[in-house]
Amino acid sequence: MRLSKTVTIKLSTLLYAGIIIVIVADVFIHLVDITDTKKKTDKTPIMSTVHRRDRRHDKATIVCIPGVPCEYTDSVDFRIVLMTFRRATALLKTLQALNELEMGGDTAALEIWIDRDKNNHVDPATLKAAKDFKWSLGHKRVHVQQRHVGIYGQWIDTWRPKGDPNELVLLLEDDITLSPYAYKWLKAARNQFSSRKDILGYTLQSQLINRAIGKGPVFGPSTNPFFLYRLMGSHGFVPKPSVWRQFQDWFHEKRRNRSFKPYVPGILMTKWYRKFEKKGTQDSMWTMWFIYFTNKANLYCVYNNLPTQFHRDDVCLAVHRREAGLHFQGQGLNNSHLLLRTWNKAHVALAKNIAKIEFDGKITIEDVKK
Ligand SMILES: *[C@@H]1O[C@H](CO)[C@@H](O)[C@H](O)[C@H]1NC(C)=O
Ligand SMILES: *[C@@H]1O[C@H](CO)[C@@H](O)[C@H](O)[C@H]1NC(C)=O
Numbered sequence: 085m086r087l088s089k090t091v092t093i094k095l096s097t098l099l100y101a102g103i104i105i106v107i108v109a110d111v112f113i114h115l116v117d118i119t120d121t122k123k124k125t126d127k128t129p130i131m132s133t134v135h136r137r138d139r140r141h142d143k144a145t146i147v148c149i150p151g152v153p154c155e156y157t158d159s160v161d162f163r164i165v166l167m168t169f170r171r172a173t174a175l176l177k178t179l180q181a182l183n184e185l186e187m188g189g190d191t192a193a194l195e196i197w198i199d200r201d202k203n204n205h206v207d208p209a210t211l212k213a214a215k216d217f218k219w220s221l222g223h224k225r226v227h228v229q230q231r232h233v234g235i236y237g238q239w240i241d242t243w244r245p246k247g248d249p250n251e252l253v254l255l256l257e258d259d260i261t262l263s264p265y266a267y268k269w270l271k272a273a274r275n276q277f278s279s280r281k282d283i284l285g286y287t288l289q290s291q292l293i294n295r296a297i298g299k300g301p302v303f304g305p306s307t308n309p310f311f312l313y314r315l316m317g318s319h320g321f322v323p324k325p326s327v328w329r330q331f332q333d334w335f336h337e338k339r340r341n342r343s344f345k346p347y348v349p350g351i352l353m354t355k356w357y358r359k360f361e362k363k364g365t366q367d368s369m370w371t372m373w374f375i376y377f378t379n380k381a382n383l384y385c386v387y388n389n390l391p392t393q394f395h396r397d398d399v400c401l402a403v404h405r406r407e408a409g410l411h412f413q414g415q416g417l418n419n420s421h422l423l424l425r426t427w428n429k430a431h432v433a434l435a436k437n438i439a440k441i442e443f444d445g446k447i448t449i450e451d452v453k454k
Pocket of ligand 2: 418
Protein backbone atom coordinates (compact mmCIF):
# COMPACT_ATOMS: atom_id res chain seq x y z
CA MET A 85 0.00 0.00 0.00
CA ARG A 86 2.61 2.42 1.18
CA LEU A 87 4.87 1.57 -1.62
CA SER A 88 2.18 1.99 -4.30
CA LYS A 89 1.14 5.37 -2.80
CA THR A 90 4.70 6.65 -2.99
CA VAL A 91 4.92 5.39 -6.53
CA THR A 92 1.65 7.17 -7.42
CA ILE A 93 2.86 10.41 -5.87
CA LYS A 94 6.18 10.09 -7.57
CA LEU A 95 4.54 9.38 -10.91
CA SER A 96 2.22 12.38 -10.75
CA THR A 97 5.09 14.59 -9.57
CA LEU A 98 7.14 13.36 -12.46
CA LEU A 99 4.28 14.09 -14.83
CA TYR A 100 3.92 17.65 -13.52
CA ALA A 101 7.66 18.11 -13.49
CA GLY A 102 7.74 16.87 -17.06
CA ILE A 103 5.14 19.38 -18.15
CA ILE A 104 6.96 22.15 -16.33
CA ILE A 105 10.28 21.12 -17.91
CA VAL A 106 8.69 21.20 -21.36
CA ILE A 107 7.21 24.66 -20.75
CA VAL A 108 10.42 26.02 -19.23
CA ALA A 109 12.49 24.50 -21.99
CA ASP A 110 10.22 26.05 -24.60
CA VAL A 111 10.45 29.49 -23.03
CA PHE A 112 14.18 29.01 -22.61
CA ILE A 113 14.63 28.07 -26.25
CA HIS A 114 12.75 31.20 -27.25
CA LEU A 115 14.86 33.30 -24.95
CA VAL A 116 18.03 31.81 -26.39
CA ASP A 117 16.61 32.45 -29.82
CA ILE A 118 15.99 36.10 -29.08
CA THR A 119 19.35 36.70 -27.41
CA ASP A 120 21.05 34.79 -30.17
CA THR A 121 19.57 36.95 -32.92
CA LYS A 122 20.28 40.01 -30.83
CA LYS A 123 23.87 38.92 -30.38
CA LYS A 124 24.13 38.21 -34.08
CA THR A 125 22.93 41.69 -35.08
CA ASP A 126 25.24 43.31 -32.55
CA LYS A 127 28.24 41.45 -33.79
CA THR A 128 27.35 41.57 -37.46
CA PRO A 129 30.18 43.26 -39.28
CA ILE A 130 29.44 46.64 -40.83
CA MET A 131 29.50 45.00 -44.25
CA SER A 132 26.13 43.45 -43.50
CA THR A 133 24.70 46.93 -43.83
CA VAL A 134 26.24 47.40 -47.24
CA HIS A 135 23.67 47.52 -49.98
CA ARG A 136 23.22 44.09 -51.55
CA ARG A 137 23.72 45.26 -55.09
CA ASP A 138 27.02 46.86 -54.12
CA ARG A 139 28.24 43.86 -52.19
CA ARG A 140 28.66 41.86 -55.35
CA HIS A 141 31.22 44.41 -56.51
CA ASP A 142 33.25 44.08 -53.33
CA LYS A 143 36.10 41.68 -53.77
CA ALA A 144 36.99 41.78 -50.10
CA THR A 145 34.86 41.74 -47.01
CA ILE A 146 35.56 44.56 -44.62
CA VAL A 147 34.80 44.20 -40.95
CA CYS A 148 34.72 47.47 -39.05
CA ILE A 149 34.05 47.79 -35.32
CA PRO A 150 33.18 51.07 -33.57
CA GLY A 151 36.17 52.44 -31.68
CA VAL A 152 38.67 50.54 -33.83
CA PRO A 153 40.12 52.36 -36.87
CA CYS A 154 38.80 50.63 -39.99
CA GLU A 155 41.27 49.03 -42.37
CA TYR A 156 40.20 48.46 -45.98
CA THR A 157 41.51 45.35 -47.61
CA ASP A 158 41.30 46.49 -51.22
CA SER A 159 43.70 48.93 -52.86
CA VAL A 160 42.86 51.98 -54.96
CA ASP A 161 44.65 55.18 -55.95
CA PHE A 162 42.08 57.42 -54.32
CA ARG A 163 39.64 56.62 -51.54
CA ILE A 164 37.02 59.06 -50.36
CA VAL A 165 35.73 58.58 -46.83
CA LEU A 166 32.53 60.60 -46.74
CA MET A 167 31.03 61.19 -43.29
CA THR A 168 27.35 61.93 -42.86
CA PHE A 169 24.68 61.79 -40.19
CA ARG A 170 21.19 63.02 -40.95
CA ARG A 171 21.03 65.47 -43.80
CA ALA A 172 20.15 63.71 -47.03
CA THR A 173 19.91 66.87 -49.16
CA ALA A 174 23.35 68.06 -48.12
CA LEU A 175 24.82 64.62 -48.70
CA LEU A 176 23.40 64.53 -52.23
CA LYS A 177 25.04 67.85 -53.14
CA THR A 178 28.40 66.52 -52.01
CA LEU A 179 27.85 63.20 -53.81
CA GLN A 180 26.81 64.75 -57.12
CA ALA A 181 30.06 66.72 -57.35
CA LEU A 182 32.00 63.47 -56.85
CA ASN A 183 30.74 62.22 -60.21
CA GLU A 184 32.61 65.07 -61.90
CA LEU A 185 36.03 64.26 -60.45
CA GLU A 186 38.84 64.05 -63.00
CA MET A 187 40.61 60.80 -62.18
CA GLY A 188 43.02 60.67 -65.14
CA GLY A 189 42.51 56.91 -65.39
CA ASP A 190 43.30 56.25 -61.72
CA THR A 191 41.14 53.97 -59.57
CA ALA A 192 38.85 55.18 -56.81
CA ALA A 193 36.57 53.97 -54.03
CA LEU A 194 33.86 55.77 -52.10
CA GLU A 195 33.12 54.84 -48.50
CA ILE A 196 30.02 56.54 -47.15
CA TRP A 197 29.84 56.39 -43.35
CA ILE A 198 26.51 57.10 -41.71
CA ASP A 199 26.46 57.73 -37.97
CA ARG A 200 23.54 56.85 -35.70
CA ASP A 201 21.94 59.27 -33.25
CA LYS A 202 22.32 58.83 -29.49
CA ASN A 203 19.35 56.43 -29.48
CA ASN A 204 21.11 54.41 -32.18
CA HIS A 205 18.65 55.34 -34.92
CA VAL A 206 19.77 55.79 -38.51
CA ASP A 207 18.15 58.56 -40.52
CA PRO A 208 16.22 56.70 -43.28
CA ALA A 209 16.40 59.56 -45.81
CA THR A 210 20.19 59.81 -45.46
CA LEU A 211 20.55 56.04 -45.78
CA LYS A 212 18.35 56.00 -48.88
CA ALA A 213 20.26 58.88 -50.48
CA ALA A 214 23.53 57.06 -49.89
CA LYS A 215 22.25 53.72 -51.19
CA ASP A 216 20.52 55.14 -54.27
CA PHE A 217 23.42 57.30 -55.38
CA LYS A 218 25.15 55.98 -58.47
CA TRP A 219 28.85 56.66 -58.62
CA SER A 220 30.53 56.25 -61.96
CA LEU A 221 34.19 56.41 -60.90
CA GLY A 222 34.64 53.31 -58.78
CA HIS A 223 32.89 51.16 -56.25
CA LYS A 224 30.79 52.63 -53.51
CA ARG A 225 30.12 51.17 -50.08
CA VAL A 226 27.60 52.38 -47.54
CA HIS A 227 28.68 51.76 -43.95
CA VAL A 228 26.24 52.30 -41.11
CA GLN A 229 27.97 52.76 -37.76
CA GLN A 230 26.87 49.99 -35.40
CA ARG A 231 26.23 52.55 -32.69
CA HIS A 232 26.45 56.32 -32.23
CA VAL A 233 30.12 57.29 -32.54
CA GLY A 234 29.84 61.07 -33.06
CA ILE A 235 32.27 63.29 -34.93
CA TYR A 236 35.29 61.77 -33.19
CA GLY A 237 34.45 58.24 -34.25
CA GLN A 238 33.46 59.32 -37.75
CA TRP A 239 36.77 61.12 -38.33
CA ILE A 240 39.28 59.14 -36.36
CA ASP A 241 38.13 55.54 -36.87
CA THR A 242 36.91 55.33 -40.46
CA TRP A 243 40.32 54.76 -42.03
CA ARG A 244 43.34 52.90 -40.74
CA PRO A 245 46.29 53.37 -43.13
CA LYS A 246 47.73 50.00 -44.03
CA GLY A 247 51.10 51.34 -45.04
CA ASP A 248 50.35 51.55 -48.76
CA PRO A 249 52.16 54.71 -49.84
CA ASN A 250 50.22 54.99 -53.10
CA GLU A 251 46.77 55.34 -51.66
CA LEU A 252 45.45 58.88 -51.15
CA VAL A 253 42.58 58.94 -48.66
CA LEU A 254 40.38 62.00 -48.42
CA LEU A 255 38.35 62.53 -45.25
CA LEU A 256 35.31 64.55 -46.24
CA GLU A 257 32.24 65.87 -44.47
CA ASP A 258 28.87 66.12 -46.18
CA ASP A 259 28.82 69.93 -46.34
CA ILE A 260 31.81 70.26 -48.65
CA THR A 261 31.62 70.39 -52.46
CA LEU A 262 34.72 69.41 -54.41
CA SER A 263 36.12 70.86 -57.62
CA PRO A 264 36.55 68.34 -60.46
CA TYR A 265 40.30 68.89 -60.00
CA ALA A 266 40.51 68.06 -56.30
CA TYR A 267 42.19 64.69 -56.92
CA LYS A 268 44.54 66.01 -59.58
CA TRP A 269 45.76 68.68 -57.16
CA LEU A 270 46.10 66.25 -54.25
CA LYS A 271 48.13 63.83 -56.31
CA ALA A 272 50.47 66.58 -57.50
CA ALA A 273 50.81 68.00 -53.99
CA ARG A 274 51.72 64.60 -52.62
CA ASN A 275 54.30 64.04 -55.36
CA GLN A 276 56.01 67.26 -54.33
CA PHE A 277 55.80 67.04 -50.56
CA SER A 278 55.38 63.45 -49.37
CA SER A 279 59.08 62.92 -48.68
CA ARG A 280 59.22 65.88 -46.27
CA LYS A 281 59.40 64.89 -42.62
CA ASP A 282 57.55 68.01 -41.43
CA ILE A 283 54.24 67.33 -43.22
CA LEU A 284 51.04 66.17 -41.50
CA GLY A 285 48.91 65.98 -44.66
CA TYR A 286 47.17 67.97 -47.38
CA THR A 287 44.02 70.03 -47.40
CA LEU A 288 41.73 71.24 -50.18
CA GLN A 289 40.65 74.18 -48.06
CA SER A 290 41.25 77.73 -49.24
CA GLN A 291 38.38 79.57 -47.56
CA LEU A 292 38.40 80.83 -43.97
CA ILE A 293 42.02 80.05 -43.16
CA ASN A 294 42.72 82.23 -40.19
CA ARG A 295 45.62 82.79 -37.88
CA ALA A 296 45.51 80.73 -34.73
CA ILE A 297 47.16 83.58 -32.83
CA GLY A 298 46.13 87.17 -33.58
CA LYS A 299 43.80 88.27 -36.34
CA GLY A 300 43.90 88.03 -40.10
CA PRO A 301 43.83 85.54 -42.93
CA VAL A 302 46.66 83.16 -43.80
CA PHE A 303 48.05 82.96 -47.34
CA GLY A 304 51.39 82.44 -49.03
CA PRO A 305 53.44 84.65 -51.40
CA SER A 306 51.71 85.07 -54.80
CA THR A 307 54.61 83.40 -56.62
CA ASN A 308 53.89 79.95 -55.20
CA PRO A 309 50.86 77.64 -55.67
CA PHE A 310 51.45 75.96 -52.28
CA PHE A 311 52.18 76.99 -48.72
CA LEU A 312 52.63 75.17 -45.42
CA TYR A 313 50.66 76.16 -42.33
CA ARG A 314 51.00 74.94 -38.79
CA LEU A 315 47.28 74.17 -38.54
CA MET A 316 45.41 71.40 -40.35
CA GLY A 317 42.51 72.32 -42.67
CA SER A 318 39.45 70.09 -42.27
CA HIS A 319 37.54 71.10 -45.43
CA GLY A 320 38.66 68.06 -47.41
CA PHE A 321 41.64 66.59 -45.58
CA VAL A 322 44.18 63.97 -46.66
CA PRO A 323 46.33 62.91 -43.70
CA LYS A 324 49.83 61.60 -44.27
CA PRO A 325 49.40 57.87 -43.52
CA SER A 326 52.29 57.51 -41.05
CA VAL A 327 51.15 60.59 -39.10
CA TRP A 328 47.55 59.41 -39.06
CA ARG A 329 48.49 56.00 -37.66
CA GLN A 330 50.57 57.55 -34.89
CA PHE A 331 47.78 60.01 -34.13
CA GLN A 332 45.17 57.23 -33.90
CA ASP A 333 47.30 55.19 -31.50
CA TRP A 334 48.12 58.24 -29.39
CA PHE A 335 44.49 59.45 -29.33
CA HIS A 336 43.05 56.12 -28.22
CA GLU A 337 45.61 55.90 -25.46
CA LYS A 338 45.22 59.51 -24.26
CA ARG A 339 41.45 59.29 -24.39
CA ARG A 340 41.51 56.76 -21.56
CA ASN A 341 43.10 59.33 -19.28
CA ARG A 342 40.23 61.51 -18.13
CA SER A 343 42.49 64.21 -16.75
CA PHE A 344 44.36 64.79 -20.00
CA LYS A 345 43.34 67.93 -21.95
CA PRO A 346 44.58 68.59 -25.50
CA TYR A 347 45.18 72.31 -24.90
CA VAL A 348 47.72 74.15 -27.04
CA PRO A 349 48.58 77.32 -25.09
CA GLY A 350 47.72 80.65 -26.67
CA ILE A 351 45.81 79.57 -29.76
CA LEU A 352 42.24 80.47 -30.65
CA MET A 353 41.22 76.82 -31.06
CA THR A 354 42.01 76.08 -27.43
CA LYS A 355 39.64 78.90 -26.45
CA TRP A 356 36.92 77.39 -28.62
CA TYR A 357 37.54 73.94 -27.18
CA ARG A 358 37.37 75.20 -23.60
CA LYS A 359 34.13 77.01 -24.40
CA PHE A 360 32.75 73.72 -25.76
CA GLU A 361 33.90 71.97 -22.59
CA LYS A 362 31.87 74.43 -20.50
CA LYS A 363 28.80 73.56 -22.58
CA GLY A 364 29.71 69.87 -22.61
CA THR A 365 29.99 69.84 -26.42
CA GLN A 366 33.74 69.31 -26.81
CA ASP A 367 32.93 66.05 -28.58
CA SER A 368 32.15 68.20 -31.64
CA MET A 369 35.81 69.28 -31.97
CA TRP A 370 38.04 66.32 -32.69
CA THR A 371 40.49 68.67 -34.44
CA MET A 372 41.76 69.94 -31.06
CA TRP A 373 43.34 66.54 -30.46
CA PHE A 374 44.98 66.51 -33.88
CA ILE A 375 46.20 70.09 -33.45
CA TYR A 376 47.75 69.15 -30.10
CA PHE A 377 49.40 66.07 -31.57
CA THR A 378 50.78 67.73 -34.71
CA ASN A 379 51.93 70.79 -32.78
CA LYS A 380 54.01 68.61 -30.45
CA ALA A 381 55.56 66.97 -33.51
CA ASN A 382 56.23 70.33 -35.27
CA LEU A 383 54.25 69.39 -38.36
CA TYR A 384 52.71 71.52 -41.13
CA CYS A 385 49.76 71.06 -43.46
CA VAL A 386 50.10 71.54 -47.23
CA TYR A 387 47.61 74.13 -48.55
CA ASN A 388 46.90 75.44 -52.04
CA ASN A 389 47.55 79.12 -52.56
CA LEU A 390 45.43 79.46 -55.71
CA PRO A 391 43.23 82.46 -54.73
CA THR A 392 46.34 84.50 -53.90
CA GLN A 393 48.45 83.23 -56.78
CA PHE A 394 45.76 83.95 -59.38
CA HIS A 395 44.12 86.91 -57.64
CA ARG A 396 40.64 85.43 -57.89
CA ASP A 397 38.01 83.72 -55.75
CA ASP A 398 36.73 81.10 -58.18
CA VAL A 399 39.68 78.74 -57.93
CA CYS A 400 38.65 76.73 -54.86
CA LEU A 401 39.36 72.99 -54.76
CA ALA A 402 36.61 72.64 -52.16
CA VAL A 403 33.90 74.92 -50.85
CA HIS A 404 32.21 74.75 -47.49
CA ARG A 405 28.43 75.18 -47.81
CA ARG A 406 27.78 75.86 -44.10
CA GLU A 407 24.76 73.61 -44.06
CA ALA A 408 22.50 73.55 -41.01
CA GLY A 409 23.56 70.73 -38.72
CA LEU A 410 25.99 70.15 -35.91
CA HIS A 411 27.96 73.35 -36.58
CA PHE A 412 25.65 75.83 -38.33
CA GLN A 413 22.02 76.93 -38.39
CA GLY A 414 19.91 78.21 -41.26
CA GLN A 415 20.13 77.92 -45.04
CA GLY A 416 23.31 76.55 -46.57
CA LEU A 417 25.26 78.54 -49.14
CA ASN A 418 25.37 77.72 -52.82
CA ASN A 419 28.97 78.63 -53.49
CA SER A 420 29.71 76.13 -56.23
CA HIS A 421 30.53 79.03 -58.59
CA LEU A 422 33.73 79.41 -56.55
CA LEU A 423 35.05 75.99 -57.55
CA LEU A 424 38.04 75.58 -59.85
CA ARG A 425 36.68 74.45 -63.22
CA THR A 426 39.64 74.83 -65.57
CA TRP A 427 42.99 73.21 -65.05
CA ASN A 428 46.31 74.91 -65.59
CA LYS A 429 49.62 73.22 -64.79
CA ALA A 430 50.67 76.39 -62.98
CA HIS A 431 48.23 75.25 -60.24
CA VAL A 432 50.81 72.71 -59.18
CA ALA A 433 54.03 74.21 -60.56
CA LEU A 434 57.19 72.84 -58.97
CA ALA A 435 58.18 75.11 -56.15
CA LYS A 436 61.75 76.44 -55.79
CA ASN A 437 60.89 77.56 -52.32
CA ILE A 438 58.02 77.21 -49.91
CA ALA A 439 56.42 79.48 -47.31
CA LYS A 440 56.09 77.98 -43.83
CA ILE A 441 53.51 79.86 -41.80
CA GLU A 442 53.28 79.78 -37.99
CA PHE A 443 50.18 80.08 -35.78
CA ASP A 444 50.63 83.87 -35.61
CA GLY A 445 51.02 84.28 -39.39
CA LYS A 446 54.79 84.63 -39.34
CA ILE A 447 56.23 83.44 -42.67
CA THR A 448 59.57 81.75 -43.25
CA ILE A 449 60.64 81.11 -46.84
CA GLU A 450 62.52 77.86 -47.18
CA ASP A 451 64.40 76.64 -50.25
CA VAL A 452 63.07 73.35 -51.53
CA LYS A 453 65.79 70.70 -51.49
CA LYS A 454 66.12 68.82 -54.72
C1 LIG B 1 46.86 61.70 -17.17
O1 LIG B 1 46.96 63.04 -17.61
C2 LIG B 1 47.45 63.93 -16.65
C3 LIG B 1 47.35 65.35 -17.23
O2 LIG B 1 48.03 65.45 -18.43
C4 LIG B 1 48.86 63.53 -16.27
O3 LIG B 1 49.39 64.41 -15.28
C5 LIG B 1 48.88 62.09 -15.76
O4 LIG B 1 50.21 61.68 -15.52
C6 LIG B 1 48.23 61.17 -16.77
N1 LIG B 1 48.09 59.86 -16.22
C7 LIG B 1 48.55 58.77 -16.81
C8 LIG B 1 48.29 57.48 -16.12
O5 LIG B 1 49.16 58.80 -17.88
C1 LIG C 1 24.08 76.47 -57.37
O1 LIG C 1 24.47 77.45 -58.29
C2 LIG C 1 24.82 76.95 -59.57
C3 LIG C 1 25.29 78.11 -60.41
O2 LIG C 1 26.37 78.76 -59.81
C4 LIG C 1 23.64 76.24 -60.20
O3 LIG C 1 24.01 75.69 -61.45
C5 LIG C 1 23.17 75.13 -59.27
O4 LIG C 1 22.02 74.53 -59.77
C6 LIG C 1 22.88 75.67 -57.87
N1 LIG C 1 22.60 74.56 -56.99
C7 LIG C 1 21.61 74.59 -56.12
C8 LIG C 1 21.45 73.35 -55.30
O5 LIG C 1 20.85 75.51 -55.99
